Amino acid sequence: MYSLAEENYIKTIFHLQQTKKGVVSTNAIAESMDTKASSVTDMVQKLSEKKVLSYVKYKGAQLTEEGKKIATRIVRKHRLWEVFLVDKLEFHWDEVHEIAEQLEHIHSTELIKRLDKFLGSPAFDPHGDPIPDEHGNFVKTEKKLLSQLHKSQFGICVGVKESSTEYLQYLDKKKISIGTKINVLGKEFFDGSMVIEVGTNQFFVSKKIADNLYVQTL
Amino acid sequence: MYSLAEENYIKTIFHLQQTKKGVVSTNAIAESMDTKASSVTDMVQKLSEKKVLSYVKYKGAQLTEEGKKIATRIVRKHRLWEVFLVDKLEFHWDEVHEIAEQLEHIHSTELIKRLDKFLGSPAFDPHGDPIPDEHGNFVKTEKKLLSQLHKSQFGICVGVKESSTEYLQYLDKKKISIGTKINVLGKEFFDGSMVIEVGTNQFFVSKKIADNLYVQTL
DNA sequence: TTTATTTTTTAGCCAAGGCTAAAAAATAAT
DNA sequence: ATTATTTTTTAGCCTTGGCTAAAAAATAAA
Ligand SMILES: [Mn+2]
Ligand SMILES: [Mn+2]
Ligand SMILES: [Mn+2]
Ligand SMILES: [Mn+2]
Numbered sequence: 001m002y003s004l005a006e007e008n009y010i011k012t013i014f015h016l017q018q019t020k021k022g023v024v025s026t027n028a029i030a031e032s033m034d035t036k037a038s039s040v041t042d043m044v045q046k047l048s049e050k051k052v053l054s055y056v057k058y059k060g061a062q063l064t065e066e067g068k069k070i071a072t073r074i075v076r077k078h079r080l081w082e083v084f085l086v087d088k089l090e091f092h093w094d095e096v097h098e099i100a101e102q103l104e105h106i107h108s109t110e111l112i113k114r115l116d117k118f119l120g121s122p123a124f125d126p127h128g129d130p131i132p133d134e135h136g137n138f139v140k141t142e143k144k145l146l147s148q149l150h151k152s153q154f155g156i157c158v159g160v161k162e163s164s165t166e167y168l169q170y171l172d173k174k175k176i177s178i179g180t181k182i183n184v185l186g187k188e189f190f191d192g193s194m195v196i197e198v199g200t201n202q203f204f205v206s207k208k209i210a211d212n213l214y215v216q217t218l
Numbered sequence: 219m220y221s222l223a224e225e226n227y228i229k230t231i232f233h234l235q236q237t238k239k240g241v242v243s244t245n246a247i248a249e250s251m252d253t254k255a256s257s258v259t260d261m262v263q264k265l266s267e268k269k270v271l272s273y274v275k276y277k278g279a280q281l282t283e284e285g286k287k288i289a290t291r292i293v294r295k296h297r298l299w300e301v302f303l304v305d306k307l308e309f310h311w312d313e314v315h316e317i318a319e320q321l322e323h324i325h326s327t328e329l330i331k332r333l334d335k336f337l338g339s340p341a342f343d344p345h346g347d348p349i350p351d352e353h354g355n356f357v358k359t360e361k362k363l364l365s366q367l368h369k370s371q372f373g374i375c376v377g378v379k380e381s382s383t384e385y386l387q388y389l390d391k392k393k394i395s396i397g398t399k400i401n402v403l404g405k406e407f408f409d410g411s412m413v414i415e416v417g418t419n420q421f422f423v424s425k426k427i428a429d430n431l432y433v434q435t436l
Numbered sequence: 437t438t439t440a441t442t443t444t445t446t447a448g449c450c451a452a453g454g455c456t457a458a459a460a461a462a463t464a465a466t
Numbered sequence: 467a468t469t470a471t472t473t474t475t476t477a478g479c480c481t482t483g484g485c486t487a488a489a490a491a492a493t494a495a496a
Contacts, residue, residue, distance in 0.1 A: 005453065026474055039454055041475055046452095058461060058474060089332040102324045108317050114307040223483060244444060257484055259445055264482095276444060276491060440495070447488080455480075465470070
């Protein structure tokens with residue numbers, strides 16, 4: 001059984017090594033967790049002792065297979081609880097992350113098994129992120145960022161990269177959610193900004209906006 | 219915001235002062251929480267500082283109004299989650315307590331508000347214990363112990379005093395659950411044992427069994 | 437009303453998980 | 467190839483929430 005602190009480190013390192021490809025630096029972990037590098041060093045050494053990750057001084061950390069398994073279980077719990085909060089308790093997608101951060105640490109495999117069944121074994125969470133199955137397998141989807149589309153292409157919104165309250169509320173205001181069709185009417189090469197069409201609405205989006213929305217083109 | 223440890227102390231003291239009427243001793247808390255009296259002294263002094271309880275050295279502790287409010291909120295959460303686990307996830311009533319012990323510490327008033335609504339604002343948990351409303355009011359029910367009934371009286375099972383797995387599983391085996399009608403066919407004055415009828419079944423119950431089952435007589 | 441027993445508190449120690457400041461290693465710049 | 471800068475680790479300290487052993491207070495017995 002891992003402590004709350006340990007679980008949070010494992011989860012953070014898991015997410016970091018997805019993007020940062022491979023080894024994760026002490027500083028990256030510290031920044032991501034809003035803590036100090038010295039604290040990270042301590043914990044990473046401890047988790048290395050426990051064979052949850054491999055760690056080379058001054059080089060960085062990398063989860064072992066065991067570590068990835070633990071991380072995946074936490075991610076599964078987090079996302080299932082988010083589905084519960086949105087589908088059953090009618091929370092809005094920008095309100096659920098903080099609560100799921102707490103719920104993901106509830107220990108009970110039976111609970112998750114039953115929750116999953118109760119929710120109809122969803123494959124994606126409310127933000128379009130895949131929910132690993134009980135064996136830890138993620139579905140592989142090819143999706144691209146809205147910013148990668150060209151003029152006159154269109155895509156279906158399938159997820160968000162950033163899921164801050166501010167960003168999600170912006171999307172709401174613009175009536176964009178999972179499943180929404182988006183037409184690219186124009187694209188400015190200078191700054192990457194776009195003019196898009198959502199339903200009957202046409203409006204301008206900055207590159208920052210377009211860089212955080214995943215779409216599926218068919 | 220109170221820590222996990224603080225919340226558990228507050229909850230325990232709340233339950234103890236229900237029965238023990240008033241002030242709760244250091245030793246009683248220690249025994250109930252399976253910890254040492256010296257640890258209790260420390261925590262009780264700290265909670266006294268925080269005005270959660272009043273505490274007189276060598277006399278004992280007693281929750282303040284604020285303390286009772288905190289405790290009530292935790293009890294409400296615990297029991298609502300138990301209803302969720304049984305009604306929605308189809309857990310059995312003897313399996314939910316441990317999980318609810320964890321879930322009761324999730325912090326979010328909005329979550330509880332919505333969970334309560336989702337469950338249809340239940341008044342009782344799966345063990346027949348009343349769920350305080352959002353203002354902390356418990357419904358007052360007059361119930362008595364099965365052991366207090368006389369020969370040829372009958373009662374409807376409305377709850378259990380003990381809710382250990384062993385006891386709940388015994389009740390299951392005997393097909394007794396909330397709402398079950400129980401006829402007292404005979405009562406032995408020497409040891410308080412009874413012969414009761416449940417459905418078409420007639421069997422013997424010890425005083426210990428009868429002492430832990432709440433019934434309503436009309 | 438002393439004496440014995442039980443209950444409670446105090447004193448001192450420990451592990452987990454933080455922090456700051458200083459040292460050391462790695463990397464970048466001259 | 468040095469020197470400067472950045473990154474990372476180490477050393478030492480703090481708080482929380484435990485523990486044991488000894489002291490003190492309250493209660494029960496004689
Ligand atoms: Mn989330
Ligand atoms: Mn999510
Ligand atoms: Mn319970
Ligand atoms: Mn209960």
